[in-house]
Amino acid sequence: MFTDRLTLSLTLTIAGTAHSIPGGNVKAFELSLTSWGFSGSVEFAVANDASHGGKQSDALLSGFLGPDLVEVTLSVGALWAWPETSASIQPVSVTGLGTRKSLSEVTTTTLAEDPILVRRYGIDFADPAAVLWRQHFPCVLYTQKSVQEVIDAEKSSAVTITYDSTTLGTALPLFFLNLDPDRRASFYDFVLWYLDANARVWAYDYTAKGYKISDAKDATGTAVSLFGDDVGSAEIVFPEVSRASAAVLNSYTESVANKPVANAQAVAGIRKDYLMRSAIAQDTDNRVALETSRLVLRSNEVELRFKRFPTIAIQPGALLSFAAANLWSSEASMSASTWRVWRHCLSGRASEPSVETNRDEGSTTYDLEISANLEVESETFVHLPPFAVPWYPGYVEGKVVSEQGADTDITYQMYTDDTTKQSTYKVTVPLWESQTIAAPYAPNLGSGAVFMPAYKDSRVLLSLSVLTAEIAELLDWRADAQLTMDVQGEKIQFGKGATKGTSISHTYDGENPRLDVARVHEKDNGSIVISEGALVILVTEDP
Numbered sequence: 001m002f003t004d005r006l007t008l009s010l011t012l013t014i015a016g017t018a019h020s021i022p023g024g025n026v027k028a029f030e031l032s033l034t035s036w037g038f039s040g041s042v043e044f045a046v047a048n049d050a051s052h053g054g055k056q057s058d059a060l061l062s063g064f065l066g067p068d069l070v071e072v073t074l075s076v077g078a079l080w081a082w083p084e085t086s087a088s089i090q091p092v093s094v095t096g097l098g099t100r101k102s103l104s105e106v107t108t109t110t111l112a113e114d115p116i117l118v119r120r121y122g123i124d125f126a127d128p129a130a131v132l133w134r135q136h137f138p139c140v141l142y143t144q145k146s147v148q149e150v151i152d153a154e155k156s157s158a159v160t161i162t163y164d165s166t167t168l169g170t171a172l173p174l175f176f177l178n179l180d181p182d183r184r185a186s187f188y189d190f191v192l193w194y195l196d197a198n199a200r201v202w203a204y205d206y207t208a209k210g211y212k213i214s215d216a217k218d219a220t221g222t223a224v225s226l227f228g229d230d231v232g233s234a235e236i237v238f239p240e241v242s243r244a245s246a247a248v249l250n251s252y253t254e255s256v257a258n259k260p261v262a263n264a265q266a267v268a269g270i271r272k273d274y275l276m277r278s279a280i281a282q283d284t285d286n287r288v289a290l291e292t293s294r295l296v297l298r299s300n301e302v303e304l305r306f307k308r309f310p311t312i313a314i315q316p317g318a319l320l321s322f323a324a325a326n327l328w329s330s331e332a333s334m335s336a337s338t339w340r341v342w343r344h345c346l347s348g349r350a351s352e353p354s355v356e357t358n359r360d361e362g363s364t365t366y367d368l369e370i371s372a373n374l375e376v377e378s379e380t381f382v383h384l385p386p387f388a389v390p391w392y393p394g395y396v397e398g399k400v401v402s403e404q405g406a407d408t409d410i411t412y413q414m415y416t417d418d419t420t421k422q423s424t425y426k427v428t429v430p431l432w433e434s435q436t437i438a439a440p441y442a443p444n445l446g447s448g449a450v451f452m453p454a455y456k457d458s459r460v461l462l463s464l465s466v467l468t469a470e471i472a473e474l475l476d477w478r479a480d481a482q483l484t485m486d487v488q489g490e491k492i493q494f495g496k497g498a499t500k501g502t503s504i505s506h507t508y509d510g511e512n513p514r515l516d517v518a519r520v521h522e523k524d525n526g527s528i529v530i531s532e533g534a535l536v537i538l539v540t541e542d543p
Helices: 061-065 128-135 147-154 187-197 281-294
Strands: 002-014 017-022 026-034 037-047 070-078 092-107 116-126 139-142 161-164 175-178 201-205 210-214 231-237 245-250 257-261 271-276 301-306 319-321 339-350 363-376 394-401 423-429 435-440 459-464 469-474 490-497 500-509 512-521 524-531 534-541
Touching: 002 026, 002 061, 026 070, 026 092, 037 070, 037 092, 037 128, 061 092, 070 116, 092 128, 116 128, 128 187, 139 147, 139 435, 147 161, 147 175, 147 187, 187 201, 245 281, 257 281, 271 281, 423 459, 423 469, 435 469
Parallel strands: 161 210, 245 271
Antiparallel strands: 002 017, 002 070, 002 363, 026 037, 026 339, 037 116, 070 092, 092 116, 139 175, 201 210, 231 301, 245 257, 301 363, 319 339, 339 363, 394 423, 394 459, 423 435, 459 469, 490 500, 500 512, 512 524, 524 534
């Protein structure tokens, strides 16, 4: 911890009205800036003495007491530059959204009315996505949309995102968000989980004040040499090394695969197995490539603790070096590499806590703690906050599509993909504007020895994952297949409908069982009836 005089700028914007707080009124602050976003808190005093002979009134109170969203802009900078700097030291500046608020009113007992002449406010805040998306739990189906389009559709106007990806802009047949509020995973969790699972990068840009999603970390920028006098201690830390090899297992019986993912640091017998099931060989190869990119051998990192306000910008994403010319030992292990900041933390508490000290001035003296965490510039590991894993599958109803026959015919249809040669059903989902999705054309509704495809307009229960769907159950009977309860029977109905089809039914006439086989084609009727003491075979043509 060290002491320094800082200049602060604080603005709270509520319902379109900006409230500027002089830096000297800020009594405490905390900032944690990371590669994925930021969080912070600030405590400050506001005078309210106009009605008792003073010159100030508290214009913040009414807005602060209400439920309106609060935008917080905080800038923290050094008041004086050090001799080593050629220009003023750049402040640390963020704009976020408020979360928890607090208010303490100081009663002045020396006056008869016991007036409240000063109020102490507190507010926590964070980057917009972290605040808003953690309360966002959409359950929605998208078809023929890219990941980028899905995120943009759900992100809110308060969140700005740019993209640099070769794949996230590609339209997908299906993309399903299943974010149940009772299962904890929010849209914020989902985005972090999905990008992490697909080896993509989520980063916050402190200059543009927005987010970036990309295939790889930003490789641009020029390293700036850090002054040795800025730093109180520097420690090299070594993240735990992954000792597991990996393998992708495809259980599809016609093309079983067990493909290894090499790890030079693996210990024999220790592994991670990723199980999948796909008839498409390329899917296995794609998964091997993905797991290879995710198996990152992490490099060592550096933890810095400062003894004065840094003379250069230490925001996440900045590149630093430890040059001997700037008071670093040429033998230091850190001097051989260029480093990227991924976390920068600042906390300060006014050395004199009295609300009168430096009131309404632009600066005050703080007891400070400042630290930074650095990674090697070439590091591919992506730092992310903890996140909850979304819950899949989700279950929704749909109706089977068939374009065979007349509109009134009960038909079935398989659709074959020209590229993969895989056959699927088409199913519409009425809940989401009757969008059409594909589900495997498979005997998952009964025995493989009985070919009875799902028919046109039949209600089915769909099991939806993020990118795939399956028919889990049939939800109703054909209208011409149902029997009344009094016959206590079973029936199988074949064909396109009641006037052109075949049925087999077993019923009871009292206590006597009866078997009926009937074929109908408009006026042409044929039947076989086996009942108590009788076998009747009949072919007729009805008028």
